[in-house]
Amino acid sequence: MKVNKEYIENIFKDSIEKNIFIKAIASSPVDKKSEYTKVNLKPVRIKDEIFIQFEEFKDKKAYHENICFASAMVKISDILERFKQLLISVNGADYQILKGKQDFNLKKSENTKVLKDLDHNKKKNYLIEDGTPVPFLIKLGVMGEDGKVFKNSYDKFRQINKYLEFIDDTIRELQNKKLIGDHIKFVDFGCGKSYLTFALHYYLKDIKNFTFEIIGLDLKKDVMKKCNDIAKELKCENLEFLTGNIKDFDKLQNVDIIFSLHACNNATDYALLKGLELNAKAILAVPCCQHEFNEKMSNTKNSKFFDKEMPIGKHGILFEKYTSLATDAFRAQALELCGYKTQVMEFIDMEHTPKNILIRGIKDKINTESLKRRFNEYEKFKSFLGIEPLLDSLLSPYYLIKL
Missing domain, CATH: 3.40.50.150 (Vaccinia Virus protein VP39)
Known part of the structure; x- marks a missing residue:
């Protein structure tokens, strides 16, 4: 199925707004000399607000940034220009996308995935635990x-x-x-x-x-x-x-x-x-x-x-x-x-x-x-x-x- 860029942006927009967006992976840079080789996206909740976390890989190192919804959509639009392959996972569906010269090839398949807890500051397993006298x-x-x-x-x-x-x-x-x-x-x-x-x-x-x-x-x-x-x-x-x-x-x-x-x-x-x-x-x-x-x-x-x-x-x-x-x-x-x-x-x-x-x-x-x-x-x-x-x-x- 051939779709345009706006169609893919709407998949992101709708799934994020409906709180069913699970993750996305962008790979295969259009420019082989690109400094970033892959980008992972996932939603996180910080202080009761939903952000999109961008994990960008450069020189075998990962760089993280949490971005609000409006700014995230701008960055997603840029990612669609810079990468050839994209996988989007939402509740109940996976979208595999290949970038062509003028449009995108999209393949949709069903899944049984469900968005997990978005609490970015959930309880951690510390080296020194609360409740243990030190x-x-x-x-x-x-x-x-x-x-x-x-x-x-x-x-x-x-x-x-x-x-x-x-x-x-x-x-x-x-x-x-x-x-x-x-x-x-x-x-x-x-x-x-x-x-x-x-x-x-x-x-x-x-x-x-x-x-x-x-x-x-x-x-x-x-x-x-x-x-x-x-x-x-x-x-x-x-x-x-x-x-x-x-x-x-x-x-x-x-x-x-x-x-x-x-x-x-x-x-x-x-x-x-x-x-x-x-x-x-x-x-x-x-x-x-x-x-x-x-x-x-x-x-x-x-x-x-x-x-x-x-x-x-x-x-x-x-x-x-x-x-x-x-x-x-x-x-x-x-x-x-x-x-x-x-x-x-x-x-x-x-x-x-x-x-x-x-x-x-x-x-x-x-x-x-x-x-x-x-x-x-x-x-x-x-x-x-x-x-x-x-x-x-x-x-x-x-x-x-x-x-």
């Missing part, structure tokens, strides 16, 4: 003696579990690459009140049964004293809290993982540098307050950026967001030049800041041609921004290739 969470006031998480502490509880999911995933990858065994050397830079540091200790000792050395570092002497007192009270062995600056840390060498949470502005750069100095196998950083690029780019108004991206550059709030993203993109690319496979992922908002991007670098084998390409991308991006970032001078001695 000494450090009781001591830190997150839960009561019965293990029940206090209502006003549930966001903190969720943050701790999200953090442990990232740690668990990182450790699995390090083990798969045979970079670590069952002993972990871990440094937490800027650990603050150390909810996450104590969570890590609990995870390694009580969940994974690893041996370990954990050090938390922060500039606040009184906070570190309190953390040491709690660790002593809870009999947390091989956990130590030190007062000091990231740049001066030399307590451990050949560290397995370093973690830096919300180190302000260039403190994140020094955390990345320290990770390289300590020969860390994995570097995880959640940056904060990226001021440097904003200030330096503001002083180079003759750069290629302002020539090409003035609609962004002339609005302060947009420029601030752009420079923050550019900073973290630069950091991820720099780590790749140092021999790490990097991912930039959504972390989780903490109570004192909405910054929620996690940069994760894990040591990897990278071939020379790949390094050359990444170095060229790095140099072009730096030239486009028109600045010389501090990170470049800090990390350049560790670059595996220089042109």
